[in-house]
Amino acid sequence: MTSTDHSSLNQRTPPDKEIVEIANYVHEYQINSEEAINTARLCLMDSIGCGLLALKFPECTKMLGPVVPGTIVPNGSRVPGTDYVLDPITAAFNIGTIIRWLDYNDTWLAAEWGHPSDNLGAILAVADFMSRNYVSKGKSPLTVKDVLEAMIKAHEIQGIMALENAFNKKGLDHVILVKLASTAVSSLLFGATKEQTINAISNVWVDLGPLRTYRHAPNTGSRKSWAAGDASARGVFLALQALRGEMGYNSALTAPKWGFYDRIWDGEKFRFQRSYGTYVMENILFKVSFPAEFHAQTAVEAAIQLHPFVKDRLEEIDRIEITTHEAAIRIISKTGPLFNPADRDHCLQYMIAIGLIFGNLTEEDYEEERAKDPRIDALREKMVVKENPQYTKDYHDPNKRAIPNAIQVFFKDGTSTEKVEVYYPIGHKKRRKEAIPLLEQKFVKNASTRFPKEKVEKLVELFRNPEKLYNMPINEFMDLLTINVLTF
Numbered sequence: 001m002t003s004t005d006h007s008s009l010n011q012r013t014p015p016d017k018e019i020v021e022i023a024n025y026v027h028e029y030q031i032n033s034e035e036a037i038n039t040a041r042l043c044l045m046d047s048i049g050c051g052l053l054a055l056k057f058p059e060c061t062k063m064l065g066p067v068v069p070g071t072i073v074p075n076g077s078r079v080p081g082t083d084y085v086l087d088p089i090t091a092a093f094n095i096g097t098i099i100r101w102l103d104y105n106d107t108w109l110a111a112e113w114g115h116p117s118d119n120l121g122a123i124l125a126v127a128d129f130m131s132r133n134y135v136s137k138g139k140s141p142l143t144v145k146d147v148l149e150a151m152i153k154a155h156e157i158q159g160i161m162a163l164e165n166a167f168n169k170k171g172l173d174h175v176i177l178v179k180l181a182s183t184a185v186s187s188l189l190f191g192a193t194k195e196q197t198i199n200a201i202s203n204v205w206v207d208l209g210p211l212r213t214y215r216h217a218p219n220t221g222s223r224k225s226w227a228a229g230d231a232s233a234r235g236v237f238l239a240l241q242a243l244r245g246e247m248g249y250n251s252a253l254t255a256p257k258w259g260f261y262d263r264i265w266d267g268e269k270f271r272f273q274r275s276y277g278t279y280v281m282e283n284i285l286f287k288v289s290f291p292a293e294f295h296a297q298t299a300v301e302a303a304i305q306l307h308p309f310v311k312d313r314l315e316e317i318d319r320i321e322i323t324t325h326e327a328a329i330r331i332i333s334k335t336g337p338l339f340n341p342a343d344r345d346h347c348l349q350y351m352i353a354i355g356l357i358f359g360n361l362t363e364e365d366y367e368e369e370r371a372k373d374p375r376i377d378a379l380r381e382k383m384v385v386k387e388n389p390q391y392t393k394d395y396h397d398p399n400k401r402a403i404p405n406a407i408q409v410f411f412k413d414g415t416s417t418e419k420v421e422v423y424y425p426i427g428h429k430k431r432r433k434e435a436i437p438l439l440e441q442k443f444v445k446n447a448s449t450r451f452p453k454e455k456v457e458k459l460v461e462l463f464r465n466p467e468k469l470y471n472m473p474i475n476e477f478m479d480l481l482t483i484n485v486l487t488f
Contacts, residue, residue: 015202016252019253025276026157039150041151041466043106045443047099047105057101065094070395071381072085073085079098080095080124084321087129092126092236093229096229096232100229103287104282106285108284110163110396111165112168112174113294113331116159121228122232122235124147125236126190143471148470153181153281155281159280160272162278168331171213176204176231177227178235180235181235183204186212188242192243197242216331217343220346221342224346248278288426290360290361291361291362291366292351294331295324295403296348298404298422299322299352300355301422306407307356313411314378317384320379322348324404325394326387329387333347344371349385447459
């Protein structure tokens with residue numbers, strides 16, 4: 001035997017421990033954190049509101065509905081704000097897409113970033129589908145509490161993986177972690193065995209994920225708004241295949257030469273800062289006041305604070321100094337023309353300009369009508385962006401998880417504003433009490449774009465009553481969110 005290439009040795013190994021640990025967590029971990037459950041309740045309310053608001057936009061709604069128009073699936077999954085009744089894979093795409101469309105749902109920032117509530121596409125679709133089928137067979141349905149616990153686990157899987165592992169630096173989009181978490185929790189909700197869950201998860205790493213190019217210049221585009229829906233739907237598909245008996249790939253990560261680690265991760269292994277529990281949901285970041293990419297949330301807060309001092313002196317501005325952290329520079333600092341709403345909502349300078357000029361930022365500010373205002377690009381050209389190393393350090397500090405930004409405006413006459421610094425956005429855990437009533441107001445505003453006042457009030461009252469909400473069958477909860485779009 002002359003070859004030492006171990007990749008040719010056809011010997012099966014036990015499942016990779018990184019895969020097994022996720023399966024063990026999903027099947028065995030008991031949620032005992034009241035803080036996590038309460039936060040998940042807020043997250044469910046907020047995510048549904050974000051999805052309802054997205055239905056205002058034709059670019060979003062054109063993506064929705066059954067593959068074959070008019071199809072209605074027996075005991076199918078509902079899509080909030082619509083009358084669609086879909087298979088769980090298509091429903092996961094629909095729900096995940098509307099939740100993510102406006103970049104307004106929750107956020108997790110670490111070595112990798114992302115939006116763990118994207119997994120609600122899979123969770124709600126599967127839980128609703130299974131519950132309707134259980135009821136049709138005389139069995140008890142899943143409850144909203146079951147959904148909240150699945151949310152906590154999906155948040156945890158995506159978030160813990162993201163703490164130390166930067167898929168973005170390999171050119172892979174963060175939605176690979178949505179697919180991972182959605183696959184794991186969908187398997188659980190479908191009633192899979194642990195072995196089936198392991199098989200399903202292994203296929204996630206075989207799948208890989210899309211490139212990030214649709215999030216960055218010069219290709220920034222609308223795929224970034226439906227990529228999470230796509231990932232959550234793929235997670236449902238992989239879980240279903242495992243339930244049908246499809247095999248897994250035990251060394252999908254560790255196989256010599258052909259495994260994920262050797263082909264994609266430069267021979268290194270995933271790093272983990274902590275074990276799976278309830279940490280991510282407890283520390284999740286909410287987008288409370290405006291739909292801005294989260295690295296810019298504090299920058300927009302600072303810009304809005306400066307608005308009264310600059311709104312009447314825009315032509316007198318000489319330069320605008322923006323101090324930020326490394327991740328913001330890498331992801332959303334952008335010069336040159338901006339071609340579409342997806343381009344604009346990932347431009348730090350554009351969002352700051354809107355805040356300085358108008359004293360607010362809404363989903364409409366990314367549309368063409370607003371973008372034509374010549375003052376926006378005029379201000380962008382005067383902006384200088386630089387990194388504060390301490391900001392970057394505090395961004396990665398697990399005890400701080402700060403997202404700092406500071407802005408100072410200098411005028412042509414030599415005067416300047418104060419330097420306004422915002423370290424923690426209003427959606428941060430350190431500002432949770434301040435955020436809760438505002439999250440409720442956000443939900444009312446968003447839901448009112450789709451539902452009449454009486455239904456919105458009923459939903460708000462339900463979210464204020466944890467005991468009633470937790471015990472509600474998920475199919476009944478989803479029915480509350482359904483409308484007949486032809487008569488509304």
